[in-house]
Amino acid sequence: MPPEPLTAFTPQQLAERYASLGMTLPLARKLLSCALRHGVWPTGDTTVSARWLTRVSRELYLPELSLADRQVSPSDGFAKYLFAAPDGVRFEAVLIPVVHRTGDRKSIVCVSSQAGCAMGCAFCATGRLGFTRDLAPWEIVAQAAQIRREAPDPVRGVVFMGMGEPLLNYESVIQAARVFSDPSGLAISAKAITLSTAGIVPAIRRLTREGHAFRLIVSLTSAEPAKRRALMPVENAYPSNDLRAALTDYHTATGRRVTLAWTMISGFNTGEEDARQLAAWVGDLPVQIDLIDVNDATGRFIPPGDAERNAFRDALRTHLAAPVIRRYSGGKDIHAACGMLATHLPAAPRANG
Template identity: 65%
Template sequence: CVSSQVGCALGCAFCATGRMGFQRNLATWEIVDQVVQIQRDSEYPVRGIVFMGMGEPMLNYDRVIRAARIFSEPCGMAINAKSITISTVGVVPGIRRFTAEGHPYRLIVSLTSADSSKREKLLPIEKTYPLPELMEAVREYHAAIRKRVTFAWTVMSGINTSRDDARQLAELTRGLPILLDLIDVNDPTGQFRRPDSEEANAFRDYLREELQMPVQRRYSGGQDIHGACGMLAGMIS
C-alpha cells in the first residue's frame, strides 16, 4: 500500500490523512522508493501494489502513472500490471483520463455511501463530483474494460450498514457488474466505530441479497502503529 501525496486535500470525515490537510505531491521516485524499501527489508517479493496510502492518486496523476509503469515494466520491478491498483474517491476527470489512456492497471473507486447527502458529509468531494457524474464516468470505464468495476466501502457502525444502504447501492449500480470491497473504519478519535460481528454479518447478507454480486471483506492491518487504512498521519509523542 503506497502513498501518492503528503497529506490530502479532500478531507474525508473518517480519515486521519484528510484531517492533516494537503502538504505536497510526492515525486515519482518517492512513490517508487516506498516499494524499494519494503522489498529491501522483506524476505518475500512484492507481488501487488495498491495506491491507497496517503493522498488522492488522481490528483498526482502523472507521477502515479509513471510510478506504476516503473513497477510493472520488465526492466523495472516486473510486477504484473493487473496486480497494481489505483484508487480514487471519485475524481471524475482522473477517471475519464485513466479510461481514455487505456492503462492495464486496476481502478478502485471509494464509494462508502450511495446516498448523496450522506456521502457529502463523509466524502466532501461529492459536492464537486456528485454521484450521477461519478457513475457516468464509472460506466464509461466499464464499457472500455468490459470487466467488473471494484468499489470500496468504508464500513462504519450505524452510518452505512443498513438494508437501505444496500438497496441504494443496488439501485445506483443497477446493470453494472461490480465487486464490493468492505473495509472496516479505523478512527482513533472514536467518532466513527467499526460494526460488531453481528452488524457486519447482517450488512454483508443485505448486500449479497440486494446486489447479487461478489462482496469481500478487506484486511486492514497496522492499527497498533496507526498504520491501518485511514490512519496515516503524522503523530508527535
C-alpha cells in the same frame, strides 16, 4: 541542467532521453535494475565501462528517501515505514504480508502518492492533516523499491492507498506505476497495481481514454448523495451520478469489473436501506464490493460489530448480484491501517535494525 533522478524513468524513456550519451536499452535496463533492486549505481565491467558510467552520473543520480522510522505490528506483521524526502517532507508506506491458503507467502506495498491529502474524508487521519504537496514519481517508486529490499517475502503487488488522492497526482502516479510494472523495474504485473480514488471523475475518464491495465478501486461508502457528502466532500465536486456515468464508460472501454470500496461505520451506512440504495445506484454495472471496517483513532466513527456487519453483508447479497468481499485492514496497533496514516508515531515496539 541539474541531474535527474534515474528511478523516475522506464528503460525505454531513459534510452530515448539520453540517446546522445550512448544510452542503449540494455544499458538503461542495467542501470535501472541495479538502482531499484539493489539501491546501487553499477560498477564498470565488461558490459559497461566505468568511464561511461562517470559521464552518465553527471546527468542522472540515484535518489533515496531517508527512513525516519519503521514499526512492525506484533499482531499481524504489517509494517509501517515513515520516509522523509530530501526537502524534509514526510509520508508513510505500509508493507502488507499475505499468506495464501496453500502456504505461499508474498508482500504487497501500500504507497503514498501525496504528502497529506486535500480530500478531507471525515473518517481519515490523512484527511485531517491537510495537503502538503504531490510526491514526485521517484518518491513514489522509492517507497516500494526500498521496502522491497528488506521485505521477507517477494513483493508482488502495489496499492496506491497510502496518503493522498492518487488521481489528483495523476501523471506522477501513472509514471511510477509504469516503473513498477517494467520488467527491469519492480516487474510487478500491471493487474497487481491498484489505483484507489475517492472519485475524481475527470481523472477516471482520462484513465479510460488512456487504457492502462492497472486496477481501479473507487471509494463510494454511501450511494445516498447527502450521506456521502457528510463523509466525503468529493461528492460536492464530483456528484455520485457523474461518478456512476464515468464508471459505466470505464467498464465499457476496459471490460473490467469496477471495485467499490465501502468503509463501514456502525449505525451510519450498514443498514438494509444502505444496501438497497447501493443496488439501485449500481444497476447493471458489474461491480465488486470491498467492505472495510472504519479505523478512526479519534473514536468518532466506530466499526460495526459482527452481527451488524453480517446483516449488512446478507442485505447486500439479497439486493445485489455482485461479489462482496470483506477486506482485512491490518496494522491497527501501529496506526498502519486504512485511514490511519498521519505521520505520527504511536508507542509500539520498534523493528530491529
